[in-house]
Amino acid sequence: MPTTAPAAQNNSSRRRKTSAARRDDEAPLIPILARKVREVEAKAQRGKLGPTNRVKFQVIAFLVREERARVKAEAELDAGARAELLKRLDGVATILAKTAARDTSLIQLLEVDQATSPVARRMRRDWLIESGAELPPDELIITDVAPVSQPVVPAALAERQVVPPAIESRQMANPFLAPDLTAAAPQSAPRRRLDGWELMGPLFKAFETGAGGSAASMDLPEVPEFDRLSPKGLEVMAHQSRFLESVREGHRSFLLADEPGLGKTAQSVLAASVAGAYPLLVVVPNVVKMNWLREVGRWTPQRRATVVSGDGRDVDAFADVFIVNYEILDRHLSWLGSIGLKGMVVDEAHFIKNLTSQRSQNVLALAGRIREQVRDPLMLALTGTPLINDVEDFDAIWRFLGWTLGEKPGAELMDKLESTGLTPADKAFYPEAREAVISMGIVRRKKKDVAADLPDKLIADLPVELDDEFGRSVRQAERELGERLAARYRRILEARGDRGLAPGEIDDDIVRLVAHNELEESKAAGTGSENVFTMVRKIGQAKAHLAADYAVQLQRSVGKVVFFAKHIDVMDAAESHFAASGLRTVSIRGDQTTPARQLAIDAFNNDPGVGIAVCSLTAAGVGLNMQAASNVVLAELSWTAAEQTQAIDRVHRIGQEEPVTAWRIIAAHTIDTKIAELIDSKQGLAARALDGEAVDPGSSDSVQLSALMHVLRRTLGGE
Structure with missing residues (x-):
């Protein structure tokens, strides 16, 4: 047959x-x-x-x-x-x-x-x-190499070190630090069952998949019967009180990941008081230094706080709390590492997620020195948005807190993983591992769960037509970008030969490769050539007048408005339009001095004559309280969901009495529309990893890469 x-x-x-x-x-x-x-x-x-x-x-x-x-x-x-x-x-x-x-x-x-x-x-x-x-x-049998103690001040930064005269006076007044006899060298641990396993990858995977499906927040004590902490005229909220009770019971390291606006600053200030963690170092973005100084005075008026600026000439050497911004920390590593700090707070801790940056290395070096000198120091990492694009954004934060040592878990976390009786080969290991990390000190509360009286928040998109010459040039630039990407795609496809694609089918691997190469070239080129960054900036410039005009109408009908833009020229154009409309405004920008910035914030919150605050999305998007307004205008879109959330939550926070609406101005029929869609999709990773929600975390691609892939697919006829 x-x-x-x-x-x-x-x-x-x-x-x-x-x-x-x-x-x-x-x-x-x-x-x-x-x-x-x-x-x-x-x-x-x-x-x-x-x-x-x-x-x-x-x-x-x-x-x-x-x-x-x-x-x-x-x-x-x-x-x-x-x-x-x-x-x-x-x-x-x-x-x-x-x-x-x-x-x-x-x-x-x-x-x-x-x-x-x-x-x-x-x-x-x-x-x-x-x-x-x-x-x-x-x-x-593979044994670990004993860790080598790294100096707080690397050789490359040695010449930059400054010692303010006031600090020299402090050191002369007390030349010998009282030894902490409890901080003895740790004894060598016995060999454990999991010593032979690579564990960091499985720990990240446990959060990436949302294993266990529960919110990432440790068990906290109940609210105490009496409020023993609030100074006169202030009141600690229930969720804050439960956190502080955990500190009172002896817990000392926390990733405080409450949603923005739930009072993480106040909780940290009071936690230092409960733990007696003085002297305390607070590392913050420059924009919130004065706010931290004010909050220490409000919540712990018996304590002295000082802001470190420049070379520290005006620092109060005998203060209890030293507040320094990331940008100048490298100059002050030497004396900060020698004054016997007993606690450290890192505000907006997602700033240290890049382990190769000098900023991250400075923070981690000081944290290591504090742990060498003090047994169980108070270590707080504060961020409402710990995950930006990838679950490994946790890495630097866990290292700062001492939970992990980079290549492996620390001793306490290792003990918790050992107690599960499981290994990464067991499926049940992942929810247990996630819970073990959470129990180390992750505290994550959402506004809807702990601030029932906080009004709703709505994000409303306002599409605008760019029908002038500027708008036409933007659309032409986008078409030219698409054609350039498509030409690269076709050259690669031709060079690689037949890949078994059906007629009209698009090779996603080549699409990703072309988009990735374009993104890297764009980053290297900066603003000197036409690329995705210059195109998005042009869209912001084209929207500036329309967004400002909408903010004027909004202010006249509802009162104070916060206007966010990413680029200085867009802020300048908006301010010119507001002035021509007869509105008083304040401006919050990255090049302001700290006192000038705080004066602008106070004027907006307290002066009825100030109608609009024009804010830089990067410089004013963290740590500020602008709840005098309940309406936000986002004239330009961010490249990350976290940045957008942080900006809106300058208004949507404890003390807000009105529903908050964020108006996103989106240029119709341009890449702007896709960027808005991608930003919204990026909420999935945090919802799954931190909040235990059964949602698709989506791609971990950056918004820039995803946007370029969209432009290419659309040009090829795939979207």
Whole structure:
């Protein structure tokens, strides 16, 4: 009986599968490496790799070299099988090279003599065991290298250090710090069951998937019967009181992730009082230094606070609370590390999410010095938006709090993970691991749960038509960008040959590659060429008059309005329009001195004659209280959902008595519309990771990358 065509195809398919299976039997590690390198590639396409995936990249490179040498030396392989296996290893190496081309900091990890960490060696061991390899005993047991104490002041910053004269007086008045005898060197811990596992990746995954489905907030004590903390004329709210009771019971490290507007500053000031954590260092964005000074005076009037500015000439050396902004911290590391700090607060802690930045390294170095000097210091990380694009945004915050040591959990968290009796190979490990981290001190409350009397918040989109010459030039620039991206896409597709695409089908991998390359070139070029950043800026300029005119009409009907823009020229254009309309305004910008900024905020909140506050989205989007208004106009869109939320919550916070409406001015028929949609979609990661909501976290791609992919797909006819 003749063989039918389908049967022949099935037989051919079976032969291919049998051949592939036989090759996998000859080199079972290669499929594992192929799977792992695709995971790394996918992460790299969404942005720079975090610590866990950098280690994974390094281990793949090591094992590719080892496996290539093994295949070449394997005498039992015939020439055809050896060539096929080497070809597959070359494929893995090619993906590594392309990934390193996107993030050049990875290139050094490809060096043959690059030292490997215990985490990397454990990862290598686990993959080899998964492939069925038999390892010698010395490769099965991997011990950690004792950590080397890093100086608070790196050599590169040594010459920049200043010591204010007043600080010298303090040090002379008390030349010897009283030793904290409880801060003895930790004893070496016994070997534990999880010591051999790579755990940071699973911990991040536990939050990324929202494992367990519960809100990320530790158990807190009940509200005490009596309010023992509020100074005269003020009252601690119930959710604040429960947090402070936890401090009273001895808890000392917190990620205070309450939604913006729920009084994190007041809670921190009172927590220092409850814990007696003085001297206390508070590291803040420049825009809120004066607000912190005021809040210390309001909630703990018996304590002295001082603001560190410039070289610290006017600092009160004998203060209880030292308030310094991120930008000048590098000059003051030396004396801050020597005055015996017993607590540290990092406000807007998502500012330190980039571990390679000097800002983050300065904060982590001081935190390490405090833990060396004091047993159980008060360490508070404050941010209502800890996750911006990726769950590894947690990494630096966890390090600051001492919960993790970078490559592995700290001793206390490790004990909690040990007590589960599970490993990352068990599905049940992930909800247990998430709860273990939460119990370390994550406190997350939402306005709707703890401030029942707080009015509603609404975000309303107002599409506007850019029908003038400016608007036409914006749409033309967007078309030209789309055509430039499409031309690159077609060149790559032609160079790679037939990829089995159906007519009209779009290759998403190439779309992502083209968009990623365009984004990197745009960042490097700055404002000197036409790119997605200059286009969005043009859209803001084109919307400036329309947004300002809407704010004028709004102010005349509802009263005070907060007007946010991203670029200075848009703020300038709006202020000119407000002046021509006869409105008094104040301006809050990044180049203002701290006292001038606070005067502007006070005038807006207290002077009935001031109608509009014109604010920089980046300089005024955090830490400020502008609840005299209940309407916000967003003249330009941010690149992150967190920045938009922070801006709106300058108005929607405790003490607000009116429903809050944020009016987003969106340029119709432009990329602006897609950016607004992408910003809204980015809320999913935080909702799943922090609030335990069963929502799709969406892509972890940045808004910029997603917007460029949209422009390209639309030009190709895919959207």
